[in-house]
Amino acid sequence: MDHYEEESLARKAVRGDRDALALLWDTLTPKLFGYLINTLRNRALAEDIVQTTWLRAIEGLPRFQNRGKGLRPWLFAIARNECRRHWRTAPREVPLDPLTHDGGEGAESLRDTRLIVEQALQKLSEDDRELLRLRYIADLKTADIARVLHINFVTVRVRLHRALTRARIALTSQKP
Amino acid sequence: MNHTPRSIHTILAEWGRANHALPPNNDALKAAILNTASITKGEKLLRHFSFLPWLSFTLTGLAAATLFLAPTAQYLSPLTYSSAPRVTEEKIRSVYPEPRPYPGTPITDRREFLKTYYNATLRTRRIMDLTRRVQTVVRGFGGRVDATTAAEKFGYVAFAVPSNRFESFSREIRSLAPGRFIVEETRAENLLPQKRSIEEQEAYIKKTLAELNADRDKTITAHTQTIRSLQSRIASANSEIARLHAEVTDNPQRKAEIAARVKELTGLVGTLESSLARENTAHANRLAEINAEIRANETALEGVRAQDKELMDTVATVEGHISVAWISILEIIRLYVPLYWLAALFGLGAIAAFVVNRRRSRLITL
Numbered sequence: 341m342d343h344y345e346e347e348s349l350a351r352k353a354v355r356g357d358r359d360a361l362a363l364l365w366d367t368l369t370p371k372l373f374g375y376l377i378n379t380l381r382n383r384a385l386a387e388d389i390v391q392t393t394w395l396r397a398i399e400g401l402p403r404f405q406n407r408g409k410g411l412r413p414w415l416f417a418i419a420r421n422e423c424r425r426h427w428r429t430a431p432r433e434v435p436l437d438p439l440t441h442d443g444g445e446g447a448e449s450l451r452d453t454r455l456i457v458e459q460a461l462q463k464l465s466e467d468d469r470e471l472l473r474l475r476y477i478a479d480l481k482t483a484d485i486a487r488v489l490h491i492n493f494v495t496v497r498v499r500l501h502r503a504l505t506r507a508r509i510a511l512t513s514q515k516p
Numbered sequence: 517m518n519h520t521p522r523s524i525h526t527i528l529a530e531w532g533r534a535n536h537a538l539p540p541n542n543d544a545l546k547a548a549i550l551n552t553a554s555i556t557k558g559e560k561l562l563r564h565f566s567f568l569p570w571l572s573f574t575l576t577g578l579a580a581a582t583l584f585l586a587p588t589a590q591y592l593s594p595l596t597y598s599s600a601p602r603v604t605e606e607k608i609r610s611v612y613p614e615p616r617p618y619p620g621t622p623i624t625d626r627r628e629f630l631k632t633y634y635n636a637t638l639r640t641r642r643i644m645d646l647t648r649r650v651q652t653v654v655r656g657f658g659g660r661v662d663a664t665t666a667a668e669k670f671g672y673v674a675f676a677v678p679s680n681r682f683e684s685f686s687r688e689i690r691s692l693a694p695g696r697f698i699v700e701e702t703r704a705e706n707l708l709p710q711k712r713s714i715e716e717q718e719a720y721i722k723k724t725l726a727e728l729n730a731d732r733d734k735t736i737t738a739h740t741q742t743i744r745s746l747q748s749r750i751a752s753a754n755s756e757i758a759r760l761h762a763e764v765t766d767n768p769q770r771k772a773e774i775a776a777r778v779k780e781l782t783g784l785v786g787t788l789e790s791s792l793a794r795e796n797t798a799h800a801n802r803l804a805e806i807n808a809e810i811r812a813n814e815t816a817l818e819g820v821r822a823q824d825k826e827l828m829d830t831v832a833t834v835e836g837h838i839s840v841a842w843i844s845i846l847e848i849i850r851l852y853v854p855l856y857w858l859a860a861l862f863g864l865g866a867i868a869a870f871v872v873n874r875r876r877s878r879l880i881t882l
Contacts, residue, residue: 358550365546374535387539394549454534457527476532508524 341367343410350411354401365394368415375416375477379423379470389426393419413484416474420488460510468503475500568873572866579862582855621709629707629827632679634836636689639697639843639851646840647671649692657685663837671840682834689838696851697843707827714824721817725810732806739799746792753781753788 341349346367352360369390376386396418404414461469474485482500486493539545640646647666650673654661659677666672677685690698760774760781843851849858 361550362546365549369542369546370536370538373539374532374537377537378535383540387541387545390539391545391549394545395552398549398552453527453530457531472528476528477535479532504524504528507528511524511527 343412346411350401350404353398361398364411368412369394371412371478372415372419375473376419376423378473378477380426385426389419389422392422396422410484412478413480413487416478416480417488457507457511460507460513463510463513464503464506467499468506471496471500471503472507568869572869572873575862575866575869579859579866582859582862585855621712625708625712627708627711629711629831630679630704631707631830632682632834633703633705634682634686634834635701635838636686636836637699637839637841638689638693639841639847640693641843643667643669643671643840643842646692647673650689650838650840653685653688653692657681657688659685662835669842672837673840674835674837676833676835679832679834685834707831710827711824714820714827718817718820718824721813721820725813725817728806728810728813732803732810735799735802735806739795739803742795742799743792746788746795750785750788750792753785757781757785 346364349357349360349364353364372393373386373390376389377383380386380389393415397415400418404411461472464472470489471485474480474488475482480488482496483493485500486496489496638646638650644666647664650671651661651664654673654675654677657677658681659675661673661675663674664672686700686702690700692698757778760778763770763774765771765774
């Protein structure tokens with residue numbers, strides 16, 4: 341679903357179309373929940389923040405002016421703000437061992453890939469991991485990541501490139 | 517594992533896809549979110565009013581501006597727009613004598629000699645037209661236009677109309693503009709003190725004239741008597757002189773007596789004639805003085821009567837002026853809606869816009 345489809349559904353949702361809102365939920369929630377799981381490392385907390393994020397999004401939806409920038413970056417920006425709000429009152433979760441992390445569903449090969457990558461990504465900085473989460477879990481484009489992080493588009497591209505390089509090195513070093 | 521850049525992208529894309537997951541209570545969460553997103557029909561309508569915050573600011577500004585202007589709103593005074601001289605009490609005093617006796621007039625005299633002044637100010641956006649109509653009304657009621665001015669933003673008509681047609685005249689003037697657009701002032705002054713003064717002066721002059729005429733008659737009578745007496749004595753002396761001249765005697769003593777007597781009588785006649793002449797002269801002088809006084813008083817009486825007539829004419833005339841002033845749209849609004857009411861309306865509108873906007877921002881209740 342591209343930005344314009346998301347915006348069209350958002351406009352319908354504002355006008356009271358529950359089906360449009362349901363479709364947005366079905367499209368965005370897997371990515372949102374996956375992002376939050378990977379960020380917070382706590383399924384229950386991630387579930388709470390998914391709910392809070394959606395409630396805030398619905399509350400602000402009438403005021404949201406798309407202008408071709410898409411709903412997803414805005415939604416993930418809300419999610420990031422909710423995470424920061426949570427961390428202001430509670431310490432960050434200790435990164436857990438991906439081998440024992442209660443992973444999501446999916447094919448075993450995907451789970452294996454995820455575990456391997458999780459292990460490799462533990463060696464990266466939190467900023468790099470955040471970039472990679474937004475790029476590959478949230479499935480945001482570079483321009484969208486720039487809007488979410490409130491930094492320059494070129495800066496995002498450079499940092500993303502460096503993060504990928506470091507991830508590749510980390511994965512390579514894990515090669516048995 | 518192939519870790520080429522393309523492969524790392526692929527690996528991470530797989531990793532991202534692998535992280536995609538729905539919450540365990542996805543259906544319940546979804547249902548709860550959808551339920552809380554219920555939007556009423558009325559609230560849908562409110563959603564369209566995104567201009568409400570600006571409307572609220574604008575109305576607040578208008579309310580403040582209106583309150584700032586409000587204290588200066590005043591009804592007009594006809595004097596405000598009048599630059600022409602008005603009939604004042606000083607003019608009355610200069611025409612009519614000071615009222616006597618001082619002070620005031622006794623309440624027992626309940627006569628009224630009301631001098632009425634009428635001023636009006638008409639507000640309009642058609643100055644020339646209304647000024648012409650005012651002049652027409654003045655002349656139509658038997659009045660007189662004493663002065664007139666007509667400009668783009670101001671008109672002026674000074675007039676005089678008969679007092680017995682004043683009520684109709686003022687009614688016609690009021691019909692030229694709606695009630696809120698006209699301010700009238702009617703003043704009336706009782707000229708009874710002046711009237712009483714005139715009457716007192718007239719009475720005094722008449723009394724003086726009567727006395728002077730009596731004096732004149734007495735003078736003439738006295739003079740006549742005096743003349744008659746003198747003439748009688750002169751005639752008597754002349755008669756005796758004639759008799760003595762007619763007496764013929766040879767008696768030198770008698771002749772001497774006759775001559776002496778004739779001489780004496782001649783002297784007496786001369787004296788009497790001198791007295792007669794003096795009497796005539798004195799009488800003429802006295803009579804001239806009296807006549808002069810009589811004429812002066814008669815002139816004064818005419819003057820007082822003229823004053824009385826003028827006073828009555830003044831009472832019978834209503835004088836004044838009518839100003840015609842241009843009015844702006846804002847002033848028209850202020851005439852119908854006092855500015856503090858307007859400020860209150862703007863304030864209420866601002867509050868209503870604020871409340872509606874707050875409701876609009878809570879369209880989706882939690």
